[in-house]
Amino acid sequence: MNICFFGSSLVSSYWNGAATYYRGMLKEIAKLGHQITFYEPDAFERQAHRDIDDPVWAKVVVYPATPEGWKRALDDATRPADLLVKASGVGVFDAELEQAIAAASTEALRIYWDVDAPATLDAIAAEPRHHLREAIPRYDAVLTYGGGDPVVQAYRAAGARDCVPIYNALDPDTHHPAPPRGDFSSDLNLLANRLPDREARIEKFFIDAAARCPQRSFVIGGSGWHDKPMPANVRAVGHVGTADHNAFFGSARATLNVNRDSMAAYGFSPPTRVFEAAGAGACLITDQWDGIDLFLEPDREILVAADGAAVAAHLDALSPERARKIGERGRERILAHHTYRQRARQFNDLLEGMTTRTEAAE
Structure with a gap:
């Protein structure tokens, strides 16, 4: 499956606590045979503070942090995508991307992947006209990296078709014992x-x-x-x-x-x-x-x-x-x-179930 993923940054952890999660999840998802393209904005000096090169398991597309930049990136992603993923907390044009992906004219599956669900749900609760109230029901599923049943129930109350926590985990190739400094x-x-x-x-x-x-x-x-x-x-x-x-x-x-x-x-x-x-x-x-x-x-x-x-x-x-x-x-x-290999298998099972339901509905 061709997965196009819009997130904060895959190549820089600078002011980007989700980098470890993205890297661990997407590396293992790619090992299961999926093609990954990660779209990230040139924002917050992250490109100047890269801490990894572009990985072999994902194509990284850095787009200008401008209205024209994100629109071109989404147009580039929509045509080949079997799955469009919008992660929370990109940091620039989040609302615009979330609404545009929800409304995009495409047969691709759509997932909203929330890497800070408690903060997102608090924001939705505080704003009766929050854009996600309209957007979330149009995504095929919401995935979160934490929150358990309280988050699942809150997202379903907000109109999510399904909500599944896929928790943070360990990539033992990246994080392991090392000599002290x-x-x-x-x-x-x-x-x-x-x-x-x-x-x-x-x-x-x-x-x-x-x-x-x-x-x-x-x-x-x-x-x-x-x-x-x-x-x-x-x-x-x-x-x-x-x-x-x-x-x-x-x-x-x-x-x-x-x-x-x-x-x-x-x-x-x-x-x-x-x-x-x-x-x-x-x-x-x-x-x-x-x-x-x-x-x-x-x-x-x-x-x-x-x-x-x-x-x-x-x-x-x-x-x-x-x-x-x-x-x-x-x-x-x-x-x-609790390794990312186990989490990726959970994601793959979820994706297969979503694909089967879509095919049965056609």
């Missing part, structure tokens, strides 16, 4: 861009924990933190490219995951960082949200904290040996049940 060395690290709906939770879980543990060292990676006031024992190392993620996660006694507000509220939304860090063998500490045990077993494969005080308490009780064992058990669980 001195510039990333710490007792606790966190990799997250500075975003409005995450900052308060990072203050609560990471910055507060650092303030409570002045004798320990903390490292925060990601864009936007250079002017954020931090305790003296916190080092901000800026954007960390995907090639350095394994070393980053392998250089701390523990790695912290902090979900954004909306993802924590809906639950069942493990971000890519959970699987990346687990793949690297890191001992994970996460903020509390419903559905954690669907992916990792608390206290055995992951540690769960209600606030910064609980994070600090975990660090006080975490010997190097215990951290190593938690990391090993977490990695074993993810490798056994």
Whole structure:
């Protein structure tokens, strides 16, 4: 099947947390025999911060971030496509693309693939005239990378014909144990861009924990933190490219995951960082949200904290040996049940079912 995919960026993780998900999913989907063309805008300096070359398993088309640019890209995609995919969060002309793909005159299947369903659903709920209220019922299915039953029910209430979570996962070829690096060395690290709906939770879980543990060292990676006031024992190392993620996660006694507000509220939304860090063998500490045990077993494969005080308490009780064992058990669980190869098979089964239903209806 010829799949034309409109997303934020496949070749750059710069201000683009979905890059790992796109790469892991689409690489494995291509292995199942599908042809992938990924359309991404030349926006947000991502092309200047590429961290991979164009992959052999997908054709990458970079279009100008202009009205003419996206229209030409969609026209180019519509003619050969058997499946048109619009991912959420492209960052420019999202509404225009979402409406245009929904209304396109084509026999191709159409999927809306939401890489931040809680935020999208909150936006729809807050705006009675939101464009997706009209567009979503015209897509053949909605896929999400998290959210569980709360997201499924919300999307069906918004008119989706079907909604299926295809969760984040691990690409073991990309994320795996690596030797530690001195510039990333710490007792606790966190990799997250500075975003409005995450900052308060990072203050609560990471910055507060650092303030409570002045004798320990903390490292925060990601864009936007250079002017954020931090305790003296916190080092901000800026954007960390995907090639350095394994070393980053392998250089701390523990790695912290902090979900954004909306993802924590809906639950069942493990971000890519959970699987990346687990793949690297890191001992994970996460903020509390419903559905954690669907992916990792608390206290055995992951540690769960209600606030910064609980994070600090975990660090006080975490010997190097215990951290190593938690990391090993977490990695074993993810490798056994949560790889992109498994997710791609789920997608393929879904696609075959959609194709069969379409053929039966003709």
